[in-house]
Amino acid sequence: xxxxxxxxxxNEMADYLFRPLLILSIILFAIxxxxxxxxxxxxxxxxxxxRIMYVHVPSAWxxxxxxAIMTIYxxxxxxxxxxxxxxxxxxxxxxxxxxxLICIISGSLWGKPMWGTWWVxxxxxxxxxxxxxxxLIIIFMNLSFENRIVREKVVAIFILIGSVNLPIVKFxxxxxxxxxxxxxxxxxxxxxxxxxxxxxxxxxxFAFIMIGxxxxxxxxKTEIISRKSYLS
Amino acid sequence: xxxxxxxxxxxxxxxxxxxxxxxxILTNIIFFFISIFIFIFSIGPDKETISLxxxxxxxxxxxxxxxxxxxxxYQDDFENGNLLIIHLNGFxxxxxxxxxxxSHFLFVQVPFLLSIPIACILLNIANDKLFYLFASFSIGxxxxxxxxxxxxxxxxxxxxxxLLGSVIVMIFSVPVIIFSVGxxxxxxxxxxxxxxxxxxxxxxxxxxxxxxxxxxKLSLENS
Numbered sequence: 001x002x003x004x005x006x007x008x009x010x011n012e013m014a015d016y017l018f019r020p021l022l023i024l025s026i027i028l029f030a031i032x033x034x035x036x037x038x039x040x041x042x043x044x045x046x047x048x049x050x051r052i053m054y055v056h057v058p059s060a061w062x063x064x065x066x067x068a069i070m071t072i073y074x075x076x077x078x079x080x081x082x083x084x085x086x087x088x089x090x091x092x093x094x095x096x097x098x099x100x101l102i103c104i105i106s107g108s109l110w111g112k113p114m115w116g117t118w119w120v121x122x123x124x125x126x127x128x129x130x131x132x133x134x135x136l137i138i139i140f141m142n143l144s145f146e147n148r149i150v151r152e153k154v155v156a157i158f159i160l161i162g163s164v165n166l167p168i169v170k171f172x173x174x175x176x177x178x179x180x181x182x183x184x185x186x187x188x189x190x191x192x193x194x195x196x197x198x199x200x201x202x203x204x205x206f207a208f209i210m211i212g213x214x215x216x217x218x219x220x221k222t223e224i225i226s227r228k229s230y231l232s
Numbered sequence: 233x234x235x236x237x238x239x240x241x242x243x244x245x246x247x248x249x250x251x252x253x254x255x256x257i258l259t260n261i262i263f264f265f266i267s268i269f270i271f272i273f274s275i276g277p278d279k280e281t282i283s284l285x286x287x288x289x290x291x292x293x294x295x296x297x298x299x300x301x302x303x304x305x306y307q308d309d310f311e312n313g314n315l316l317i318i319h320l321n322g323f324x325x326x327x328x329x330x331x332x333x334x335s336h337f338l339f340v341q342v343p344f345l346l347s348i349p350i351a352c353i354l355l356n357i358a359n360d361k362l363f364y365l366f367a368s369f370s371i372g373x374x375x376x377x378x379x380x381x382x383x384x385x386x387x388x389x390x391x392x393x394x395l396l397g398s399v400i401v402m403i404f405s406v407p408v409i410i411f412s413v414g415x416x417x418x419x420x421x422x423x424x425x426x427x428x429x430x431x432x433x434x435x436x437x438x439x440x441x442x443x444x445x446x447x448x449k450l451s452l453e454n455s
Contacts, residue, residue, distance in 0.1 A: 133403055137396065141386075144393035150454045154386050157443050158400070161382070 005076070005084050007224045014217045021217070025210030032207050035200035052110040054200050058208040059102040063131065064169060066096035066212070071163040074156040086152035087227065089159060090142050091219035095212055097135035104128060115179060123172040124180035131169055134162045238321060242331055249308075250339040256301065257343055264297040264344065268354055279356050286355035287365070287416045291409055294344055294369065298376055299398040301340050305332065305384035306448065316452060325448045326441030333374075333381045333440060341373035361416055368412035371429050375408050376401065378433075378440040385447040389455065407432060 003013035036054035043050035070089050077085025107125070108118045119125065138155060145151030173182040184193050193201070250257065271289050275281060309315045318328055348369065352362055383400035390396065408429070415425045 130403060130406065133399075137399060137403065140393065140396055141390075144390055144396065146391060147389050147454050150389045150450050153450050154389075154447055157446060158386060161404070161439060161443060 005082050007084055007087065010084070011221060011224060014221055018214060018217050021210050021214040025207055025214060028203055028207035028210060032200055032203035035203060040197055040200050041194075046114060049110060049113050050197070052106050053197075054204045056103060056106040056110060057201060058205040059099045059106065060128070061205065062208050062212055063096055063099040063103055063128075064166060066092060066099060067131065067135075067159075067163065067166055070096070070159050071166070074159045078153065078156050078160070083152075086156065087220060087223045089138075089155055090152065091223045092216050093135055093138045093142065095215055095219070097132065097139060099208075099212070100128065100132040100135055104132060120179055122179045123176040124169070124178050127165060127169040127172050131165055134165060138162075235322070238323070239331065242318070242323075243335065246335040246339065256304070257340060260297050260300055260340065261343055261347055263300060264293055264347065265351070265354075267293045267297070268351060272354075283356040283358070286352075286357045287361070288413055290348070290351055290355060290357070290365070291369075291372075291413055294373075295376065295402065295405055295409065298341060298344065298373065299380065299401050301336075302380050302384045302397050302401065303394060305336060305380055306388055307384070310388050310448075310451065310455075315448065319452075324445065326445035329381050329385065329441050329444035329448065333377045336380060337374055337377045341377060345369060345373065361419075364416045364419060364422065367426060368415045368429065371426070371433055372408050372412045375429075375433050375436050376405060378436040379404050381440055381444045382447075385444040385451070388447065388451040 003009040032054065036051050040051070040054075042048050070092060073085035073088045076082045077089070104125075107128075111120070112118050138159065141155050141158060142151065145154065172178060173180055268289070271293075272282065275285075306315065309318075315328070319325060323331070345366070348365060349362065352359075352365070357365070379401045383397040386400065387394055387397040411425050411429045411432070415422060415429070418425070
């Protein structure tokens with residue numbers, strides 16, 4: 001597992017992994033989109049708009065997952081002095097921002113036919129919007145510092161402080177009485193979703209993970225190369 | 233006693249600095265009142281509407297105008313080297329940030345606290361709400377000072393884009409705004425909401441020395 005913390009080991013591993021991941025993600029996207037458009041049933045209340053879920057839910061999960069991994073890497077980088085964490089934070093923040101943006105846009109497209117508005121000031125929606133702004137601040141911080149050492153540590157501290165938002169996003173549907181529905185799929189109980197809708201959701205989630213990891217590999221490799229030229 | 237003397241001299245110095253630049257504090261207050269005027273001009277002088285949304289306007293403007301002076305939080309001391317001298321006198325960076333936070337509370341937030349009654353008259357807020365406003369603002373402003381300390385120490389080396397500091401304060405002050413406006417609008421649940429606000433204060437107060445101390449150290453090492 002050394003490739004998770006060591007840049008040169010990561011480069012070796014990335015060369016093996018990148019192409020298979022890309023091909024796998026394309027295949028999974030093809031199967032998942034086929035399932036979600038033609039092979040899954042309409043909802044008895046929502047009709048065909050339920051198909052937005054197959055994009056909305058995976059992107060929301062990945063937005064949270066990306067931030068959680070960034071938090072773990074910030075702790076590693078600050079506490080154990082592993083510089084790979086800083087590389088990871090710089091490279092991955094835009095990917096998380098894009099996932100959050102996809103989640104917000106697809107959610108508001110779903111909200112218009114179902115709730116009647118594009119946007120409501122609901123706890124879940126507001127906290128996800130704040131997550132998006134936090135991602136944007138991280139990106140802007142990465143752009144606006146001149147000193148690299150200060151920049152990466154300050155960004156890591158900011159990520160740690162901003163991680164208070166993660167449990168708020170996750171549990172906002174349980175703590176407040178929101179319009180957004182609570183989680184349907186959880187590890188502890190049997191999911192309350194039909195298997196015919198579960199299958200495309202799982203496939204789409206894996207497709208999103210694959211494409212996210214592939215882009216992350218590309219960005220991390222670029223970041224490593226730019227730092228090498230910086231150091232030498 | 234030596235240590236206490238140093239703390240007293242630290243605050244004496246802060247007092248001198250702030251009194252020599254008292255026009256900055258007064259400009260903050262003027263900004264606060266001018267924004268109230270502009271709000272009322274844009275909404276219209278209807279008394280019912282104003283008293284309905286007055287508390288929200290008041291809190292928003294207090295937040296905005298207290299973020300105006302963030303630039304001066306550490307920047308002057310950082311650039312003329314006083315921060316290093318204070319540190320060499322036996323204060324750790326975390327402790328400096330705590331002292332600075334209280335100094336910011338005393339010299340920037342307390343004038344706002346004193347100008348709240350006049351703003352209440354202008355915004356037609358009932359007198360019995362004044363106590364709740366004072367209670368929520370005296371806790372909330374300490375939270376804002378802590379957040380200001382964190383964000384301005386983060387942005388010490390950021391020469392290009394200082395507005396980022398204000399954005400950081402505003403994004404983390406969302407819960408403060410929610411609970412403190414909630415206190416005033418729901419007086420029956422005063423105790424529970426003020427406890428939540430106090431809990432947020434304790435969390436932020438615990439994070440503040442660690443985060444700002446680390447950022448100050450980083451900036452001084454790499455400047």
